[in-house]
Amino acid sequence: xxxxxxxxxxxxxxxxxxxxxxxxxxxxxxxxxxxxxxxxxxxxxxxxxxxxxxxxxxxxxxxxxxxxxxxxxxxxxxxxxxxxxxxxxxxxxxxxxxxxxxxxxxxxxxxxxxxxxxxxxxxxxxxxxxxxxxxxxxxxxxxxxxxxxxxxxxxxxxxxxxxxxxxxxxxxxxxxxxxxxxxxxxxxxxxxxxxxxxxxxxxxxxxxxxxxxxxxxxxxxxxxxxxxxxxxxxxxxxxxxxxxxxxxxxxxxxxxxxxxxxxxxxxxxxxxxxxxxxxxxxxxxxxxxxxxxxxxxxxxxxxxxxxxxxxxxxxxxxxxxxxxxxxxxxxxxxxxxxxxxxxxxxxxxxxxxxxxxxxxxxxxxxxxxxxxxxxxxxxxxxxxxxxxxxxxxxxxxxxxxxxxxxxxxxxxxxxxxxxxxxxxxxxxxxxxxxxxxxxxxxxxxxxxxxxxxxxxxxxxxxxxxxxxxxxxxxxxxxxxxxxxxxxxxxxxxxxxxxxxxxxxxxxxxxxxxxxxxxxxxxxxxxxxxxxxxxxxxxxxxxxxxxxxxxxxxxxxxxxxxxxxxxxxxxxxxxxxxxxxxxxxxxxxxxxxxxxxxxxxxxxxxxxxxxxxxxxxxxxxxxxxxxxxxxxxxxxxxxxxx
Amino acid sequence: xxxxxxxxxxxxxxxxxxxxxxxxxxxxxxxxxxxxxxxxxxxxxxxxxxxxxxxxxxxxxxxxxxxxxxxxxxxxxxxxxxxxxxxxxxxxxxxxxxxxxxxxxxxxxxxxxxxxxxxxxxxxxxxxxxxxxxxxxxxxxxx
Numbered sequence: 001x002x003x004x005x006x007x008x009x010x011x012x013x014x015x016x017x018x019x020x021x022x023x024x025x026x027x028x029x030x031x032x033x034x035x036x037x038x039x040x041x042x043x044x045x046x047x048x049x050x051x052x053x054x055x056x057x058x059x060x061x062x063x064x065x066x067x068x069x070x071x072x073x074x075x076x077x078x079x080x081x082x083x084x085x086x087x088x089x090x091x092x093x094x095x096x097x098x099x100x101x102x103x104x105x106x107x108x109x110x111x112x113x114x115x116x117x118x119x120x121x122x123x124x125x126x127x128x129x130x131x132x133x134x135x136x137x138x139x140x141x142x143x144x145x146x147x148x149x150x151x152x153x154x155x156x157x158x159x160x161x162x163x164x165x166x167x168x169x170x171x172x173x174x175x176x177x178x179x180x181x182x183x184x185x186x187x188x189x190x191x192x193x194x195x196x197x198x199x200x201x202x203x204x205x206x207x208x209x210x211x212x213x214x215x216x217x218x219x220x221x222x223x224x225x226x227x228x229x230x231x232x233x234x235x236x237x238x239x240x241x242x243x244x245x246x247x248x249x250x251x252x253x254x255x256x257x258x259x260x261x262x263x264x265x266x267x268x269x270x271x272x273x274x275x276x277x278x279x280x281x282x283x284x285x286x287x288x289x290x291x292x293x294x295x296x297x298x299x300x301x302x303x304x305x306x307x308x309x310x311x312x313x314x315x316x317x318x319x320x321x322x323x324x325x326x327x328x329x330x331x332x333x334x335x336x337x338x339x340x341x342x343x344x345x346x347x348x349x350x351x352x353x354x355x356x357x358x359x360x361x362x363x364x365x366x367x368x369x370x371x372x373x374x375x376x377x378x379x380x381x382x383x384x385x386x387x388x389x390x391x392x393x394x395x396x397x398x399x400x401x402x403x404x405x406x407x408x409x410x411x412x413x414x415x416x417x418x419x420x421x422x423x424x425x426x427x428x429x430x431x432x433x434x435x436x437x438x439x440x441x442x443x444x445x446x447x448x449x450x451x452x453x454x455x456x457x458x459x460x461x462x463x464x465x466x467x468x469x470x471x472x473x474x475x476x477x478x479x480x481x482x483x484x485x486x487x488x489x490x491x492x493x494x495x496x497x498x499x500x501x502x503x504x505x506x507x508x509x510x511x512x513x514x515x516x517x518x519x520x521x522x523x524x525x526x527x528x529x530x531x532x533x534x535x536x537x538x539x540x541x542x543x544x545x546x547x548x549x550x551x552x553x554x555x556x557x558x559x560x561x562x563x564x565x566x567x568x569x570x571x572x573x574x575x576x577x578x579x580x581x582x583x584x585x586x587x588x589x590x591x592x593x594x595x596x597x598x599x600x601x602x603x604x605x606x607x608x609x610x611x612x613x614x615x616x617x618x619x620x621x622x623x624x625x626x627x628x629x630x631x632x633x634x635x636x637x638x639x640x641x
Numbered sequence: 642x643x644x645x646x647x648x649x650x651x652x653x654x655x656x657x658x659x660x661x662x663x664x665x666x667x668x669x670x671x672x673x674x675x676x677x678x679x680x681x682x683x684x685x686x687x688x689x690x691x692x693x694x695x696x697x698x699x700x701x702x703x704x705x706x707x708x709x710x711x712x713x714x715x716x717x718x719x720x721x722x723x724x725x726x727x728x729x730x731x732x733x734x735x736x737x738x739x740x741x742x743x744x745x746x747x748x749x750x751x752x753x754x755x756x757x758x759x760x761x762x763x764x765x766x767x768x769x770x771x772x773x774x775x776x777x778x779x780x781x782x783x784x
Contacts (some may be wrong), residue, residue: 066782073757079748090755091747111747115710118744122713155737182712201706206716208706 001345032044052094067183068095088279128159128178141234169219179237195538226341227395227572251294265393265457266420268589272426272575279585284439302453303446304363314620331355333556340400341563351635368413395573451600459535459567460491476508496539532559651681656756661767700757711754728777
């Protein structure tokens, strides 16, 4: 059913900076496939071309790093990881030195220790700020290194005054260049990992600084707000725009009814902020903590994730009907619209392809609109007194809730977007130890959610949820008949681009919810549904280019795009640090949650059926739902006025 | 050319080493003092502190700014020379700067950073008396 998708390599990173300067050997068993080296007297055998740093890591030897990041190409600029190689006068950066011949490496000689200490002293001589007034306190790589190397004074001075203005122009990302140590991780994230290219090192020598196009504020450039740079910044130079003060103020205001919706990814990550290893979901402990903080109602965004599946699925079926039966010209494949980073990406870089994007809002915005209309009516509340907070793993959601078009309830649909890190801070401020709290469930009337909503947090999740529903609603058979435990594994996993096909060999009795949409459903019989999945805007770009070139993905019907590597679980609001292993652990937690849900398919969610019965009475993609649950996009383009 | 009593020779341009008069018997060769490019001869009236400062100003300007030792180290060395000029650099700090220079020589990413402190180090080593003991600003004002 699936095959690995191969697309043209379009990475803009220079070849010299690619993760592996020496390609790994095809066969490690062949002669010359392995090389042995000695690190601090320990004999290590490693594949040819492995860096000293990786070899040391495998052997359990610690070499400190700063500019190195597992997700990024190599820079070798900070010089913290320098080691001595016997027979060489110069110290070498362990992160950038591929082993191609037997070496004797020493990691903590006097020369090495002195160099590292000097590098740290030099970095601290330009790093302005006090640790206790920084959100990265106790989670800062520079601070940790200073401790590791016993920095007790600023040998080469310490800035006494700020030299840069803090850039607060973006709804999502705050840049404080006084704390920047010029490791260029954000630059490599933006250019190489995400292929957006907003941040770049400007100037030379001591005048070097990280900046944007013409040094414009971040809110005015083509930044997509994905926040991946925040997750990879070693210091507090980049952070999310923090609304916790406003949220606390709303909670303290007794006239306000403060509700919070929680997305699936934060619960898989928040434990990391409380010292737990990655991959432990704390869904129900978090509910207790939120009530303890003072939120009046705690809802599950999964409810609107289910709603999104129904709306987006219906939109897809209508587009297919128009294309296949009426032979009208419609934009296919349809793209998902759940990821606000992705939406801003396509608005900036491929505005001509905006008709492909589903008009359905993201689950966060659907929930906001429903809370201020349906929920307000149900509970006889004045929507003006309701404050909706959205707990998201995402920095771009802060931008999304501030979009002017997101006011369909007559007010701002979602008032504040809170990241996982910010909520962890609030919970700590409330003085509770999250992992040890008792469990409690979500509030009604949206309490019930399905496993399909939970997996929205991982790449491929939206597609899996959609396929589960399509199989059951259109084909009239149980997903379990096709896939064991209803786990649609072809769309799972961290491969950058995925492709799957589903043959619709049977059209079953279509339920009442969809029946009215088209006069007859037999046109779908024999069709093959082709679906694609891409995560990270670099992969999204590849798919879009493939579509433009008329490649395989132009034949697709539905493609899921997520701006962040790994999907929402790797979002820009998730706990720091991030790495492939951490994201894999979070994904495991998310799929683990899905597996224990009793209801695992969006259309089986009783609350969804209820809202279509009571409120959205003209059905999916009907008039009310169009007003509240759908939106439009702005072709922004790359040029900034 | 009429020059007399040269007190130092800079061998190999700004990134080379500065040889004092006492070592003029040494050989220009790969085995002794290797060179490349230029030779600069300093007359007796030349202020070696100004010479070192001139070189460091050049390297502060030329550093590309990628690696920490060169980007941040060169300005620190220049700052040290300015302190010496004002008579405000302690022996301890000067030793610290020399150690920093040694670190820059082995830990910088490219040849520029690896060789930029060479002139500074050799001038500090060969002309300590000329560099140190300058009147501080207040003393100069009194005079």
